[in-house]
Amino acid sequence: MSQGRFRPVALRQVDAGDARDAGDVHHPDSLAISASLLHHTVTDLCNVLPEEGVGLWSGHGRDVRTWTFLPNAAQDRLVRYAVQPQDWIAVLRAVSSRGEIPLALVHSHPTTPAVPSDYDQSHWHYPDLWCVIFSFAGETPQCNAYKFGK
Template sequence: MFTVDDGVLTATVSHLRACLPYEGVALWSGESGRVTHWTPLRNVALRPDIHYAVDPGEWVAAWTACSAERRIPLALVHSHPTAPAVPSAADRADWHYPDLTCVIVSFADGGLDWQLHRMS
C-alpha cells in the first residue's frame, strides 16, 4: 500500500503511547505511496478508553494543511490500548473515510503491533 518514513512511525507510536490508557488518533499524509507527515489529533469520544472520535475542527484543519502543503491524506491511524490491531465493530460502523487506509496500532499485553486495513 505505502511506505512510512521511520520518523513518522516513531512519532506516531510515541503520540499513541502517550494517550494510553485511552485510544489515540492521528492522520498520515504524504505522496502517493509514501507517508512523510503525521498530524496528531485529539480523541473527543465520550468513552476514549474503548473508542475514538476525531475533533471536527482539528480534522478540517488537518485536511486544509494537507491541501496547502500539497500532501495527500493517506491513512487515519488509531490505537487499541488493550485489543488486537483489528477493526472493532464500532470501528467499522463509524468509518467515514472511504479514501483512507485504516491503521490500527495495538498495545495489547504490553506489546506493539500495527496493521493496515481497507475499510471501504
C-alpha cells in the same frame, strides 16, 4: 471477529533515503513509512494510554510523509476515538497546504488486537483513507493497515 469490509494491506518501513521511490507502482497496495515517522506515531499514541489515540498520516502517492496527532473527542476515550469536525477540517487544510493528500486515519487499541472492531467498521467515515491500527495490548506495539471496500 468479523473484518467485514476491511481487508488487510501492507505497511512497508523504508529508510529515509528510499522514501522517494518507496510508493512506486510495484507496491500499489501498500503504504511506505520511515522508521522515524513510525516511531513518532507510536510515541504520540503511547503518550495518551490508557486512552485511544487518533491521528492522520498524509503524504504523496503511497508515501507517508507527515503524522498529525489529533485530539480524541470521544466521550469514552478508553474504548473509542472521534475527531471533531473542526479539527478534521483544520488538518485537511494543513495537509493540502503542504501539497500532500490524506492517506490513513490512524488510531490505537490500548488493550485489544490491531484489527478493526465492529464499532470501527460501522462508524468508518473515511472511505478514501486507509485504516491503520496500533495495538498496545502486547509487549511491543503491533500495527496493521486495512483498506475499506472489497
